[in-house]
Amino acid sequence: MEPDCDLMPHRDEERSFRSVFSSALLGRGCHVEWLDDRCSPLPVGHWSDVADAADRAVLEHCVGPTLDLGCGPGRMAEHLASRGQRVLAVDVVPEAAALAAMRGLPTWVGDVFEPLPEEGTWGTALLADGNIGIGGDPARLLRRARDLVAPGGRVVVDLAAPGSGIRHRWARIRTVHHTSRPFRWAEVAADAVEPLARAAGLARIERHEHRGRWFAVLEASR
8 A cells, every 4th residue: 555645744854865865874764745636655775685585686787887877875786795796785865876986986976967987888887776766757767877987888777567658757755754856757667678778879779677577788889
């Protein structure tokens, strides 16, 4: 059952996404509220845990040095590092990067669309946990990810289940005390990613499903 957004009290003026998400990372209950009047819990507890079997099924497709874009508390990057891969955990929220650093991970605080270390040399760019939605423009984000990896590198991306197409949405996140300003987000279904990937120069597309979790491996042209 989805939570009732009306049960969450409206508080003071809207704050930045970074500020409210930082509160969520400290353990305060948080929801994402879509501006079509639906809301759902933000699974910060899961993101703060260790990689589970479904996560590992995705991570098996990350090869070579890997950028974890929107790393959150770092569970995905931590698993990659544990098997000997070089990884850089990237997040725009300093508190998220700090939690990833506490796992012993190298981190970078910044927006994915801003300059990042060693652009064009990474083996994999990882967009897990719905991070294809960053910025609300998945076509632009995939082009950016393509520029970050080396020729023949890959983008590994979590997707929605087939059938829902591409959805451009506005959302905000809410805790008991604070509400973020609205921000753009997007969702891409597994059967809708191919034209976006090809337009971004990601020529080879493999779709996968693991116990209801859909993701794709998109390889860059050489």
